[in-house]
Amino acid sequence: MKYLLPVIILPFFTLVSSQDTGLGQVRAAFANANIPEDLSITFNPSTLLEVSLPQASGSPITLHAGVQLPRDSTAGPPSFSLVGTTSRGPFVIAAVDPDAPTPQTPTASQIRHFLGGNFFKTGLGNAILNTTAAVSGFLQPTPPAGSPAHRYVFLVFNQPPGFDTQTIVTPSTSISLFNISSFAEQVGLGAPIGGTFMLVAPNA
Numbered sequence: 698m699k700y701l702l703p704v705i706i707l708p709f710f711t712l713v714s715s716q717d718t719g720l721g722q723v724r725a726a727f728a729n730a731n732i733p734e735d736l737s738i739t740f741n742p743s744t745l746l747e748v749s750l751p752q753a754s755g756s757p758i759t760l761h762a763g764v765q766l767p768r769d770s771t772a773g774p775p776s777f778s779l780v781g782t783t784s785r786g787p788f789v790i791a792a793v794d795p796d797a798p799t800p801q802t803p804t805a806s807q808i809r810h811f812l813g814g815n816f817f818k819t820g821l822g823n824a825i826l827n828t829t830a831a832v833s834g835f836l837q838p839t840p841p842a843g844s845p846a847h848r849y850v851f852l853v854f855n856q857p858p859g860f861d862t863q864t865i866v867t868p869s870t871s872i873s874l875f876n877i878s879s880f881a882e883q884v885g886l887g888a889p890i891g892g893t894f895m896l897v898a899p900n901a
């Protein structure tokens with residue numbers, strides 16, 4: 698009887714607290730969803746990336762790794778926080794869809810849904826704010842009708858010197874057939890220091 702209480706409370710608590718609470722939990726969710734392999738990245742997060750999506754009514758939704766959201770809740774633009782790092786930045790954030798047009802046949806992947814640099818911690822809190830326009834502005838998930846849910850993966854990197862002058866990806870570069878691993882190698886981003894992801898299915 699004495700073990701029953703935690704068992705009952707824990708799942709409830711998981712439902713109530715929406716954001717990611719531990720690095721191990723995020724790493725496991727990424728591994729279970731096969732993301733490191735599909736993106737060709739090493740994922741050993743040292744900080745929690747909180748991604749919050751504003752809602753037409755009510756408070757913003759903060760992702761926890763692997764949450765499925767109705768497409769209508771994902772219009773964005775997202776705001777970001779970093780929990781558990783002493784660095785104040787700058788940071789680069791990228792969001793990609795490895796499942797386009799479908800997870801079974803991802804011939805257009807990755808789709809770049811966001812790429813921006815110069816995110817800094819500015820105040821006492823964990824929010825990181827960008828001081829320059831994004832390279833690729835946020836694009837709402839649009840999985841095609843008939844497709845299963847896609848994974849939309851957000852990654853944060855330490856920003857290397859010279860990032861602002863890179864020309865490998867510009868606002869006019871096609872958003873499809875992106876490769877975050879190869880981009881990271883080319884501009885010296887290294888491995889991501891944090892991340893999270895959501896699942897979004899087509900509108901019925």
Ligand SMILES: *[C@@H]1O[C@H](CO)[C@@H](O)[C@H](O)[C@H]1NC(C)=O
Pocket residue numbers: 774775776813827828829830831834835
């Ligand atoms: C900052 O990032 C947001 C996405 O969170 C984006 O919509 C915006 O264009 C970026 N640039 C500036 C200057 O805020």
Ligand SMILES: *[C@@H]1O[C@H](CO)[C@@H](O)[C@H](O)[C@H]1NC(C)=O
Pocket residue numbers: 737876877878879880882
């Ligand atoms: C992406 O680039 C990495 C090299 O960084 C490569 O190993 C991988 O095969 C590429 N992925 C695709 C889908 O081309």
